[in-house]
Amino acid sequence: MKALLDNIGKTTERAFLIGAQFKSHTSWEIQDSLAELSQLASTAGATIVGQGFQKLEAPNAGTFIGTGKAKDFAEECRIDKIDTVIFDDELSPGQARNLERIFECKILDRTSLILDIFAQRAQTKEGKLQVELAQLKYLLPRLTRFWTHLSRQKGGIGMRGGDGESQLEVDRRKVSERIARLLVELELVRKQREVQRSGRKRNLWPLASIVGYTNAGKSTLLNALTGSEVMAEDKLFATLDPTTRRLRLPTNQNVLISDTVGFIRKLPHRLVEAFKATLEEVVEADLLIHVTDLSHPQVDEQIQAVNTVLEEIKAHEKPCMMVFNKIDQLESPGVLDHYLDTYQPSVAISAKTQQGFDAFYAELGRQLKPIRQFIELKIPLEQSQVMSRLYKIGQVEERKFEGNDALFKVRIPPQCHHEFEKYIVRDLELVTSGDC
Numbered sequence: 001m002k003a004l005l006d007n008i009g010k011t012t013e014r015a016f017l018i019g020a021q022f023k024s025h026t027s028w029e030i031q032d033s034l035a036e037l038s039q040l041a042s043t044a045g046a047t048i049v050g051q052g053f054q055k056l057e058a059p060n061a062g063t064f065i066g067t068g069k070a071k072d073f074a075e076e077c078r079i080d081k082i083d084t085v086i087f088d089d090e091l092s093p094g095q096a097r098n099l100e101r102i103f104e105c106k107i108l109d110r111t112s113l114i115l116d117i118f119a120q121r122a123q124t125k126e127g128k129l130q131v132e133l134a135q136l137k138y139l140l141p142r143l144t145r146f147w148t149h150l151s152r153q154k155g156g157i158g159m160r161g162g163d164g165e166s167q168l169e170v171d172r173r174k175v176s177e178r179i180a181r182l183l184v185e186l187e188l189v190r191k192q193r194e195v196q197r198s199g200r201k202r203n204l205w206p207l208a209s210i211v212g213y214t215n216a217g218k219s220t221l222l223n224a225l226t227g228s229e230v231m232a233e234d235k236l237f238a239t240l241d242p243t244t245r246r247l248r249l250p251t252n253q254n255v256l257i258s259d260t261v262g263f264i265r266k267l268p269h270r271l272v273e274a275f276k277a278t279l280e281e282v283v284e285a286d287l288l289i290h291v292t293d294l295s296h297p298q299v300d301e302q303i304q305a306v307n308t309v310l311e312e313i314k315a316h317e318k319p320c321m322m323v324f325n326k327i328d329q330l331e332s333p334g335v336l337d338h339y340l341d342t343y344q345p346s347v348a349i350s351a352k353t354q355q356g357f358d359a360f361y362a363e364l365g366r367q368l369k370p371i372r373q374f375i376e377l378k379i380p381l382e383q384s385q386v387m388s389r390l391y392k393i394g395q396v397e398e399r400k401f402e403g404n405d406a407l408f409k410v411r412i413p414p415q416c417h418h419e420f421e422k423y424i425v426r427d428l429e430l431v432t433s434g435d436c
Helices: 027-044 067-079 093-103 110-121 125-147 172-202 218-226 269-274 276-283 299-312 334-342 357-367 384-393 414-423
Strands: 013-021 046-055 084-087 106-109 207-212 243-248 254-259 287-293 320-325 346-348 372-380 395-402 405-412 424-431
Touching: 013 027, 013 067, 027 046, 027 110, 046 067, 067 093, 084 093, 084 110, 093 106, 093 125, 106 110, 110 125, 110 269, 125 172, 172 276, 207 218, 207 276, 207 299, 218 243, 218 254, 218 287, 287 299, 287 357, 320 334, 320 357, 334 346, 346 357, 372 384, 372 414, 384 405, 384 414, 405 414, 414 424
Parallel strands: 013 046, 013 084, 084 106, 207 254, 207 287, 287 320, 320 346
Antiparallel strands: 243 254, 372 405, 372 424, 395 405
C-alpha cells in the first residue's frame, strides 16, 4: 500500500483531456474548466496532446460520455500514442473500468489528478497524513479495478507506486484499518493546533487567514507581508501545507497571518473532509483575507468557487476582507473600480510589486479592531460549563469568589460577547491596536 501512495519519481506522460458539457454549462465554461484541467495535468508532469468534450443531457451510467464518442476519442488517442486519458469530472469505479477497456490506457479523473498533485506537494507530516487519507478514501471503492490487472507495469500520474511494481498488495481490510489509524493521527494534529491557537489567544493576537483560489497569489502575499519564504510558483497548488507568520502593522498591532491550501472549482468533498485539520485555521480565524486574481478572465467564477468551499466548512459567515491581487497585470483600469464598489470591505494590491500595501495595512487594522473586549463577569459556581468555555476562548486577568459566585475580569473576542451577556457586570475597556 505504501508503494502505491508514495511519490517516487516523475514520468512525463502524453495526456488527452475529456470534458462533458451539461445543460447547465455554457461552452465557455467547459472550455475554461478544461483549460484549468490542462494546468493541473501539466503541474502533475503530463504533456497535453489533445482534448475534447461532448454535450450531454446526463452522464452515461457505464462510460460517463457516450459509448460511440468514447470509441471515437479512443481511436484518436491510439493514433497520438496517448498514455493517459483524464476526465474533467469524477468517474465511478465502474465507469473507469469500462473506459479502460475502450481506451486501452490509463484513465484518470479530476479527483485522482488533484490527489496526485497533493502527494507531490505535501511536505509536513500533517500534510502527508491528510493526502494519504484522501487517497485511501478514493481508493477503497476502486480496489476491484486494481485487482483486474495485478501484473501491470505502470507508474506515473495517479499511479505513484512507481515503474516496475508487479502487484498491488492492497485489500479492503488493510485500507480500512489504515484509514482508521490516519483518523486517529489527524485527531492528534487537530488537538495540537487547538493548543497552538490557545497560545496565540493568550497573546491577544488576532488571526487573519488567507483564503482564495489556487494560484491567486496567496503565498506571494504572505511572503511580501512577513518576509517568509513560502514556496510561491505560477502553478496550481504550489503550496499545500499551512503556514502561520506574525505581521506587525504600522499601527504597532500584531496580527497572525495564516496561508492555507488553495481552493478550486469541483474541489472533491473528500478533499475538504481530509483537510479539515488544516482548514480549522480558516474556521477559527478572526478575519478572512480573500485573495483574488483580478487579472483572471473568470474572476467571478473563482470568487464563487471559494465562497462555496467556505460555506461547506461553515466559515462563510466570518468577517471577510476582499483583496484584489495582480492589479499590475490589468489591461482595463475600469474593472478595478467595479469590483471595489461591488465588494466591501476591499482593497486592490499587487503582491509582486507591493503596490497598494499601505491601503491594505490600513484596512486590515480597521477590520481587526477591537480584538478583545475587557469585561467583568459574575458567574454562579454551579455554571462550570460557562467558566470552562470562558477559559477556552478568553484571557482571564483576575478571578475572585464572592459567596456562590465567581467574579472574572477577562478579555474575550467580540464575536463571543453574546455567550456571556447575562453574566456581564460591566465593560472595563476595549483592547485597541495601540495596546498591542
